[in-house]
Amino acid sequence: MDDEPMIRQGLQTLIEWERLGFEIAGTAANGKDAIEQHALLRPDLILIDIRMPVMDGLRAIEGIRQSDPDCRILILSGYADFNYAKQAIVHGVSGYVVKPIDEDELESYVERASQELGLRKDVGSGLSERNASLLREELLQGLAEGKAQLDFDIPSLFGSETSLAGSRLLLIELYSREHSLTMKAVAKKKLTELIEERGLGWVFSTEPYIGLLLKNGPWLRGDMTPIRETLEETCGDRIRYTAVAGPPMKALTQLPGASSEAKARLRRRFLLGSGKIYNSQASDENGAKAKREPLSIEEMAQVLFYRVDLGNGHDVLQQVDEFAEELVRLGDSEQTLKSNWAQLLTLMLNKAAAFHPQLSLKDDLYMVTRLYLAHHYEEMLDELKTRLTELTAKIGGTDSSGTMKRVTDFIERHYSEPLRLETLAELFNYNSGYLGKLFKSHTGESFNTYLDKVRIEQAIKLLREGHKVHQVAERVGYANVDYFHAKFKKYKGVSPSSFKSGAEK
Incomplete structure (x- = not known):
C-alpha cells in the first residue's frame, strides 16, 4: 500500500514473491483503500507506507488490527523516526524498512513472514x-x-x-x-x-x-x-x-x-x-587457582603504579596479565570486570599524577572510558596494555646505571609509603634475601636502615618548614608518632622538636 504508483509497481517485481510462497493479491493508494482491500482480499502479508493521503498508514494498521490480529504487516517508510517505529511495534508489525528500500533487507523480512506463516501448515506426504x-x-x-x-x-x-x-x-x-x-x-x-x-x-x-x-x-x-x-x-x-x-x-x-x-x-x-x-563443556575461564591470597583493588593499583614508575614495559605487561586472572576470580561478569578495572586504573592514575605533577596525565584517563567499549576481555586487555606501555614510556624511571641505582631512586621517590624489601624484590624480579645482600653491598647499609635515614632527612626538612611533629611522622611514612620519636633519636641523638627552631643541635 503506497500513494506512489511507481513504488507500488516496483514492489511487485523487486523480489521473487512466488519463490517465497506469496502471490500479489492487490494494491491500494491510501490508508482507507488499504482497509477496504484487506476486508475484501484477507491477505497474509501487507506492505504499507506511513505517509499516505486520506488516511495515514498507522491509522490504517490500527483499523486492520481490529478485525485481523494475525496478518503480517511490513512498514515501508521514508522516515527513520523512532516515534513511528514505536507506534508500529504497538500494532505488532513484522518490520520497519526505511526508503530507499534495500532489496536484501526487504527479502529478509518477507522470508521471515513466509516462515512464520508456513509454521501453521500441516506436515504431509511429499513435502516441497x-x-x-x-x-x-x-x-x-x-x-x-x-x-x-x-x-x-x-x-x-x-x-x-x-x-x-x-x-x-x-x-x-x-x-x-x-x-x-x-x-x-x-x-x-x-x-x-x-x-x-x-x-x-x-x-x-x-x-x-x-x-x-x-x-x-x-x-x-x-x-x-x-x-x-x-x-x-x-x-x-x-x-x-x-x-x-x-x-x-x-x-x-x-x-x-x-x-x-x-x-x-x-x-x-x-x-x-x-x-x-x-x-560448551570447556574448562572454566577463571584458569588455575590463585597461588597466594588475592590483593585488594587498592593494592593492585599500588603495585601497577610501581611497575609503571619503574619504567619496565615488559614487567607492566606481565603485571596486567597477572591481575587479569585475579580480577576474573573476584567476579567474572562483564560489568564487574569493567568496573573493577576502571577502579584500579583510576587509583593508579591518581597516584601517578600525585608523584609526577609536572606531567599532564589528563589524556591518559581516556583508557578508563575505553574499557566500556570492549566486546571481549582479551581486546580490553590489549587496549589497556597499549595505553599502559605509552604511560610507562612517559613517566617510567629507567636508568642505565644499574639495578641498585634504580632501587635507591625508587626509595627516594616512595619513602613515605609502606615499603618492604620483599615488595622491591618482587618488583625487580629478585629473591628478597639476595636483593638484601646486593643492597647492603652497594650502599653499606641494610634496606631498613637506608629507608629510615631517607625518611629522617625528609622529616628534618618538613620540621624546619614549621610542620608539627605528628604531621611530619605521618608524611614520611611512620604511622606511630612514638615510633617516629624513637627512630629519630636513634639516628640523630635528639628529639624531632630540636629541629623546629631551624638550627641543628
Whole structure:
C-alpha cells in the first residue's frame, strides 16, 4: 500500500514473491483503500507506507488490527523516526524498512513472514523443499528453546534418522559496531546459502543467536576449519562473531540439553574471544587457582603504579596479565570486570599524577572510558596494555646505571609509603634475601636502615618548614608518632622538636 504508483509497481517485481510462497493479491493508494482491500482480499502479508493521503498508514494498521490480529504487516517508510517505529511495534508489525528500500533487507523480512506463516501448515506426504525448510527450522528452533516435541516426520526433514547421529549444535552470536537492525537477518540469509551449498548442515534462529545443526563429517574435527571459514565469509569485515559448539549428539532428543549448555557459555561471551569457536563443556575461564591470597583493588593499583614508575614495559605487561586472572576470580561478569578495572586504573592514575605533577596525565584517563567499549576481555586487555606501555614510556624511571641505582631512586621517590624489601624484590624480579645482600653491598647499609635515614632527612626538612611533629611522622611514612620519636633519636641523638627552631643541635 503506497500513494506512489511507481513504488507500488516496483514492489511487485523487486523480489521473487512466488519463490517465497506469496502471490500479489492487490494494491491500494491510501490508508482507507488499504482497509477496504484487506476486508475484501484477507491477505497474509501487507506492505504499507506511513505517509499516505486520506488516511495515514498507522491509522490504517490500527483499523486492520481490529478485525485481523494475525496478518503480517511490513512498514515501508521514508522516515527513520523512532516515534513511528514505536507506534508500529504497538500494532505488532513484522518490520520497519526505511526508503530507499534495500532489496536484501526487504527479502529478509518477507522470508521471515513466509516462515512464520508456513509454521501453521500441516506436515504431509511429499513435502516441497520450501515447506520442508520451514518446518525443519520450526522444529530446530523449538527444540533449542525447549518448546517443541518430536512429532515431525524426521526422514522427510533431514533425510533419515541415522543422518543426525554424531551431529553437533553450534550457536552463534553476531554483533556489529554499526548496530544495524537488519544485520542479523541479512547475515543469516547468507550463512544459510553457504551452509546449504556446502552441505554442512541446517541453519535456524533462536534469539538472540543463530543456530546451526552441523551434520556429522570431517568438518567437526580439529578446529572446524570449514565452519570457521564459512562464518568468516558470512561476516566479512563489518560483522563479528563468537560461537559455541555442543557435544556430538546421538539423536535430536539431545538438542535441548546441548542448546542449554551452549547458551550458558555464550552468556559469558565477554570472557570469550571474537572470531573463535568454543566447546560448551570447556574448562572454566577463571584458569588455575590463585597461588597466594588475592590483593585488594587498592593494592593492585599500588603495585601497577610501581611497575609503571619503574619504567619496565615488559614487567607492566606481565603485571596486567597477572591481575587479569585475579580480577576474573573476584567476579567474572562483564560489568564487574569493567568496573573493577576502571577502579584500579583510576587509583593508579591518581597516584601517578600525585608523584609526577609536572606531567599532564589528563589524556591518559581516556583508557578508563575505553574499557566500556570492549566486546571481549582479551581486546580490553590489549587496549589497556597499549595505553599502559605509552604511560610507562612517559613517566617510567629507567636508568642505565644499574639495578641498585634504580632501587635507591625508587626509595627516594616512595619513602613515605609502606615499603618492604620483599615488595622491591618482587618488583625487580629478585629473591628478597639476595636483593638484601646486593643492597647492603652497594650502599653499606641494610634496606631498613637506608629507608629510615631517607625518611629522617625528609622529616628534618618538613620540621624546619614549621610542620608539627605528628604531621611530619605521618608524611614520611611512620604511622606511630612514638615510633617516629624513637627512630629519630636513634639516628640523630635528639628529639624531632630540636629541629623546629631551624638550627641543628
